[in-house]
Amino acid sequence: MMVLHCRILHCRALLLAAILFGIIQAPAQAQCEPANWENAPYSVCTFTAGKSDIRIFLDDPDGAVFGSFDAVSQSLARQGEKLVFAMNAGMYHPDYQPVGLFIEGGVEKMKLNTRNGPGNFHLKPNGVFYVTKNSAGVVESDKFATRRSDTRYATQSGPMLVIGGRIHPRINEEGTSKKTRNGVGACSGGRIVFAISNEPVTFYEFATLFRDKLGCSDALFLDGSISSLYAPSIGRHDRWRPMGPIIGVVEKGAP
Template identity: 40%
Template sequence: MRWLLCTALLALAACGQESAGEPVMRTEIGSGEADQAEALPEPAPTVASACRTIVFEEVSFTHCVADPKQHRIATDLGPDDGAPYRSLANLAAGRPAEAAPVAFAVNGGMFDEEGKPIGYYVEAGKRLKELNRNDGSGNFHLKPNGVFFGTGSRWQVRTAEDFYTNVGDRPEFGTQSGPMLVIGGNIHPEITENGPSRTIRNAVGVDAAGRAHFVQSAGAVSFGVLARLFRDELKTPNALYLDGSVSSLWDPASDRLDTRAPLGPLIVVETR
C-alpha cells in the first residue's frame, strides 16, 4: 500500500514538470488572458491616410488635409545640385532612408520646360526664384495669382501683391501659382460660375484653424466648381490653384502614386 502511494506521488510530480524550450503560459485567475513568457513581436502599425474621397456638386475629388499638429510641409524641386525630379515616382525613389515619413505629396505650382518654377519658390529657407509680378497669358497670369508659403506650423495663402507688400521675412517654403481661386472669402472676379475650360485640377487653401486643404479632381472640372468647393465646403478664406492636367498625388498609405505628364515643384507633407 505504501509502495502504491509513493508511485502515485512520483507520477504527479512528473506531470507537473515543464518541457524544456517551450514557452510558459501564465494565466491570471479570472482574467481570461494568457501571456507567454517570451513576448510576441508587435504588429506593424497601420498608418491612416490623410486623404479621402469627397463629392461636391456631383464631382468627385480627393481631399487631403495637412494638420500643423501632425504634419510638416516642405517644397522639393529635385536632389541637391541636380535636375528637377519631374515626377512623384522619382521623388519617392530619391527619398533618403532617414527622411521623415511622407503623409502625401502633390505637384506644387507652375513651371517651365525644364521643370523649374516660373514664380516665387523657396525650399528649406533658400529662395530659388523671385516673386513674379509680370503680366502675361495663361492661368498663372490670370491676376491676382498667389503664394502658398509657411514656416514651422503656420501656413498661409496670399495674393502675390499681398505677399509682396506684407511679408518681410523669408518663409521656410513657398511656391507661387495662379490664379487665386478664393480671395478674402470671395471667388476670383474672373472666374465664372461654370466656365467652358474643363480639366483635372488641383489646388490648396488654409482654413481658420491653420489646416492646409489639398484637393484634386478625379475628372475634368471647371474653375467655378473648384473655387466654390474651397469657399463653401472647406471654408478656406483664400485658395490657390496649383495646376491642371498634370495634377498628381502620392499617397503612400493607400499605395497611390500618380504618373502623368512631367512635373515641376513638388509639395511634400511629412508626418511629424
C-alpha cells in the same frame, strides 16, 4: 497578468502625455479621403499647419530636378524619412523651373513674378502657398511681398480661387472649360487642405469646393491637366512625369 496590464496602461499614459506636451511629435498621417461636390468626385487631403512637416521639392541633392513622386520618396528614404503625401506644386517652364516665386529650405530660387501675361498664372490676383516653422497659408502675391522673412517653403501659381471668402472676381460661374485641376486652401481651424478633381471640372466648380464644402477663406489653383496625387493611405499613386515643383508631407521613417 494584472501587474503587466497596469504597466501597459501606464506606458500608454506616458506616451499620450509626451505627445500632448510636445516631447514626442505625433505622426502626421495623411488624412486623405474621397469627396463629392456638385456631382463631381474629388480626393481631399487635410493637414494641420505647424504640426505637419510640409515641404516643397524641386532639386535633388545632386542638383537635378526630382521630376517625380518616386524620386522624392526614394531620396527621403535614404535620409530615414517617409513621404506620406505629395502633389504637383505649381506651373513651370519647359526646363521644369518654376514660373513664379519658389523658396526651398529657406533659399529663394526664383523671385516673385508680378508681371502681366497670358494664361492662368497671370489671371490676377494670383497667389503664393507658403510654409513657415509654425504655420502655412495662402496669400495674394502682392501681399506676400510684405511678409516676414521666415518662409521656409513657397510656390507661386495662379489664379487665386478664393480670396477672403470670395470667389476670384474673374472666375465666371458660366465658364464651360473643364479640366482636371488641383489646388490648396487655407481653411478654418488651421487646416491646410489639398484637393484634386478626379474628373474634369470648371474653375468655378473647383473654387466653390474650397469655399463652400471645405471651408477655406483663401485657396490657390496649382495646375490643371497634369494634376497628380501621391497618397498611399488611399491607394493613390499617380505617375505623371516629369514634373516641376512638388509639395510633400514628410514623416520620420520606421526605425
